[in-house]
Amino acid sequence: MFGYVKPFEDHMRICDYETYRSACWGFRRTMKKNYGLKPRMSICEDFALLALLELSLNGAEVDTVNIRRFGHPFKKIPCMVTANGLEITCAAAAILIYNNILDDLEDSRFLRKSVLKSMLKKSTKAYNKAAEKYPDLSEYVSEQMALQKKLEKENCKTVDRASEPSSNILSEVASRLSTDPEKQRILRRFGFLLARYIYIADAFDDVEEDFRRRGFNPLIRGNYVINDIDLPAIQKKTEDSVNFTLGALADCYVQLDIERFKPVIDNIVYLGLKNGFYDLIKEKEEMAEE
Secondary structure (H helix, E strand, O other): OOOOOOOOHHHOOHHHHHHHHHHHHHHHHHHHHHHOOOOOHHHHHHHHHHHHHHHHHHOOOOEEEEEEEOOEEEEEEEEEEOOOOOHHHHHHHHHHHHHHHHHHHHHOOHHHHHHHHHHHHHHHHHHHHHHHHOHHHHHHHHHHHHHHHHHHHOOOOOHHHHOHHHHHHHHHHHHOOOOOHHHHHHHHHHHHHHHHHHHHHHHHHOHHHHHHOOOOOOOOOOOEEOOEEOHHHHHHHHHHHHHHHHHHHHHHHHHHOOOOOHHHHHHHHHHHHHHHHHHHHHHHHHHHHO
């Protein structure tokens, strides 16, 4: 999920931050146990929100154990342990990681391709296992990824349309985090909006690079000055879109009536997402001043 779904650590209590990190490590450990895939911690952080939502909504039993990290044998860290409470999040992660690597592989140059091929080889077994368990989800993700490529080749004109395939994917994944029909309806909308935010933030993050290499980016269309992009105009439009999306996302989240892990999830939804976007703005402003 590109590193845009994180808490605002400055406004977290120490115990809540420990819960968040424990969820990240718990997801990583469960992925290794169930799918033989050991994702980087940056990827685990991306999926921590879905993991916490799944555990909150399905009421699975959770324990916390202290584990040692590779390279830090004398320091133990807390790690959530659950028998089957992260089934959907881990299966979805295996499917999404594989498809994202495939997508990156098509657009990468030689050196990057060699790295991605190695990553693809490691993720294929996990993908096959998850796809066997959830063939409908695997097929749906593949269809939406193909639609995404089609829209990019056609140079899609709007962010709303360009972000729709990825929003549809996360909408489908999120809807499976609960078995309650009403919760599923809300989660479907929640996932759609979360993915829309991620897509917009990622497009804004990459806007200068995409302009230089003439890559696809819907934020660039119509926002030119002479031989360059009108970054202030792009920033204003993007900021308005992000604020609208996060406002709607917060409304969905309230309807879920979350109780378990509420302080941690509250922080991510209400503070972490918005703060992450404004960190992007700050980085671009600092680069412009250099």
